[in-house]
Amino acid sequence: MSAAELGLAASVFLASAVECVEALTIVLAVGVSRSWSSALAGVAGALALLAAVVIGFGAGLGSLPIDTVRLVVGVLLLVFGLQWLRKAVLREAGLKAMRDESSAYEAELAAAAEAARQAGGWDLYSFAVAFKGVLIEGLEVALIVVTLGASRHDIGLAAAAAGVAAVSVVLVGVAVRHPLSRVPENTMKFAVGVMLSSFGVFWGAEGLGVDWPGGEAMLVAIVLVVLACSLTIVRRLRASVPVPQS
Numbered sequence: 001m002s003a004a005e006l007g008l009a010a011s012v013f014l015a016s017a018v019e020c021v022e023a024l025t026i027v028l029a030v031g032v033s034r035s036w037s038s039a040l041a042g043v044a045g046a047l048a049l050l051a052a053v054v055i056g057f058g059a060g061l062g063s064l065p066i067d068t069v070r071l072v073v074g075v076l077l078l079v080f081g082l083q084w085l086r087k088a089v090l091r092e093a094g095l096k097a098m099r100d101e102s103s104a105y106e107a108e109l110a111a112a113a114e115a116a117r118q119a120g121g122w123d124l125y126s127f128a129v130a131f132k133g134v135l136i137e138g139l140e141v142a143l144i145v146v147t148l149g150a151s152r153h154d155i156g157l158a159a160a161a162a163g164v165a166a167v168s169v170v171l172v173g174v175a176v177r178h179p180l181s182r183v184p185e186n187t188m189k190f191a192v193g194v195m196l197s198s199f200g201v202f203w204g205a206e207g208l209g210v211d212w213p214g215g216e217a218m219l220v221a222i223v224l225v226v227l228a229c230s231l232t233i234v235r236r237l238r239a240s241v242p243v244p245q246s
Contacts, residue, residue: 004216007223008148009161011195014188015084015144016165019137021185022104024173026133029108034115035123042130049135050142054159057143061150067207073151074204077196080144085193089230091186093237098186144196151203194230198223 031039061069090096108129115125145162149155202212202219212218 002216004219005152005154005157007195007199007219008152008154009157011192011199012141012145012148012158012161013165015192015196016141016162017169018185018188018192019141020166020169021173022099023134023137024169025105026108026137027130028173029105030112030126030129033109033112034117035126038123038126039130042127042132043134045127046131046134046138050138053139053142054146054155057146058150058155061146067209069150069207070203071207073147074200074202074207076143076147076200078200078204080140080147081193081196081198081200083193084189085197085226085230088186088190088193089234089237092190092234095237148199151199190230194223194227198226201226 027039027043061072064072087096091098112125112129117123117125141162145158146155149158152158198219201222206212
């Protein structure tokens with residue numbers, strides 16, 4: 001497996017793991033407090049829709065010329081990567097609150113308890129909340145799977161990495177029956193943002209006709225440059241934050 005393929009798999013795995021932690025928090029809350037069968041039905045429906053997105057979007061990209069694919073993929077990855085990186089940088093600099101899965105879990109439990117209950121075994125609230133949570137958290141990952149996979153003509157590898165991440169998070173979550181609040185989520189998002197932005201620069205430039213010296217080995221240099229720039233921004237933002245007066 002080449003360095004680019006390892007980077008692809010790692011990026012998809014981390015992105016999927018982060019989103020799966022957030023989706024699991026929602027599903028656990030409605031499953032524990034209301035109806036597991038309805039919540040799992042919502043999860044299944046969302047996963048089916050996400051699979052259709054991957055297949056349909058992947059087929060569309062696969063029909064395009066390779067340079068067009070690289071350009072489209074590069075632009076999309078830059079959009080996703082810079083979005084993840086911006087939020088992670090702001091959190092690391094103390095300008096945006098860190099996400100607290102325990103608090104999110106308690107909030108979902110409270111909302112589930114307040115929602116009206118229906119007679120019978122089917123719970124529309126549990127189905128709808130689980131469906132929406134998994135769909136929203138998974139949609140971005142599905143697009144990342146397609147774009148990264150299409151760039152290497154190996155959507156299977158990207159999908160496998162996402163599947164491994166999902167299974168890993170679910171197994172741990174089911175074992176502890178509690179949101180994974182100790183997962184270093186922002187560190188993972190920071191890493192994903194760096195990786196996706198780097199892939200976006202690499203493939204976007206190739207789509208425009210750039211011939212990188214050293215080929216895929218240049219990805220390592222791009223990753224290091226993006227990482228260094230991001231850490232520099234974090235340090236400067238931290239320095240600009242006023243210190244509270246005691």
